[in-house]
C-alpha cells in the first residue's frame with residue numbers, strides 16, 4: 001500500500017501541477033510541496049489559486065520540509081494562454097523536473113475553446129498537448145524529468161471520433177469526456193514512444209485517480225452523482241485520488257508508457273500498475289491524434 005508518506009525528498013525539484021487549486025490537483029501539489037518541491041500552481045483563476053496557496057502553506061506548517069509555491073495563470077481552453085504561461089515559465093526557471101497534466105473539466109454544457117474546438121476536447125487534450133510541447137525543451141534539458149498525464153477509468157469507453165472534434169455531430173457530455181480521457185492516455189503512451197524514438201530522456205507516465213469526491217461533478221445533477229456513488233460504492237477523498245499521480249511522479253517503480261491507478265478495479269484503493277485496454281494501445285489512432293494535435297496547436301515535438 002503506497003501512500004504520500006513514501007514520497008522521497010523533493011528539494012530543489014521544480015514541479016508544475018495544472019488545476020492545483022482544488023480536488024486532486026490541490027492534493028497532488030500539496031504533497032509535493034510538503035516533500036520539499038518548488039511547485040507552480042498553474043490555474044485559470046488567480047483568486048482561487050491564491051486561496052489554495054494560502055491553504056497549502058497553513059496545512060504544511062510554516063517550515064521544515066516544505067518547498068516553495070508560486071502561481072501562474074493558465075487557461076487550457078485558450079492556446080495563447082498556454083503559450084504565454086510556458087514562455088514565462090521557461091524565462092523564469094532553469095529546470096522542470098515534473099509536469100503534472102492534471103487539470104480537466106467533466107461534463108459542462110456545450111461550448112467551444114478559444115480556437116473553436118469542442119470545449120472539453122480543448123481543455124482536456126489540446127491544451128495539455130500544447131503545454132507539454134512548449135515545455136518540452138526544458139523538460140528534456142532536466143535530467144530525470146517526468147510528464148504525468150491524468151486520464152480516467154472512463155477512457156475505456158472512449159472512441160476518438162476525428163469527424164466530431166468541433167461538435168460537428170452535436171454534443172454529448174459523457175461521450176466527449178470518455179473521448180478526451182482516452183486521448184489523454186493515448187497521448188501519454190505516444191509521447192513515450194516518440195521520446196524513445198528520439199533517444200530522449202523525458203519519462204511519460206499516465207495516472208488515473210479512480211472515483212473521488214471533487215468538483216469534477218459540478219455540472220452533474222444530484223441524481224447523477226448519487227448514481228455514480230452507487231456504482232462505485234462511494235467516492236474516495238481527493239488525497240487518495242492524488243496517490244496514482246504522485247506514484248507516477250516520484251516512485252522509482254513507476255515506469256514510462258504505463259498507467260497507474262487505484263488497485264480495486266481502477267475505482268478505489270492505492271496505486272498499482274493498471275492493465276491498459278486495447279482501445280488505448282492502437283498506434284494508428286495515436287499517431288493520427290498526434291498529427292491532428294500538432295496541426296491544431298502549431299506545437300511540433302519532440303524534436
Ligand SMILES: NC(=O)c1ccc[n+]([C@@H]2O[C@H](COP(=O)([O-])OP(=O)(O)OC[C@H]3O[C@@H](n4cnc5c(N)ncnc54)[C@H](OP(=O)(O)O)[C@@H]3O)[C@@H](O)[C@H]2O)c1
Pocket residue numbers: 018019020021022023024025042043044045048074075076077101102103104105123150151152153208209210211212213214215216217241
Ligand atoms: N474526481 C474523479 O473522480 C476523477 C475521476 C477520473 C479522472 N479524474 C481526472 O482528475 C483530474 C482532476 O480532476 P478533479 O476531480 O480534481 O476535478 P476538479 O475538482 O473539478 O478540479 C479540476 C481542476 O482543473 C481546473 N480547470 C478546469 N478547466 C480549466 C482550464 N480551462 N484551464 C486550466 N485549468 C482548468 C479547475 O479549475 P477551476 O477550479 O478554476 O475550474 C480545477 O483546478 C481531471 O483530469 C479529471 O478528468 C477525476
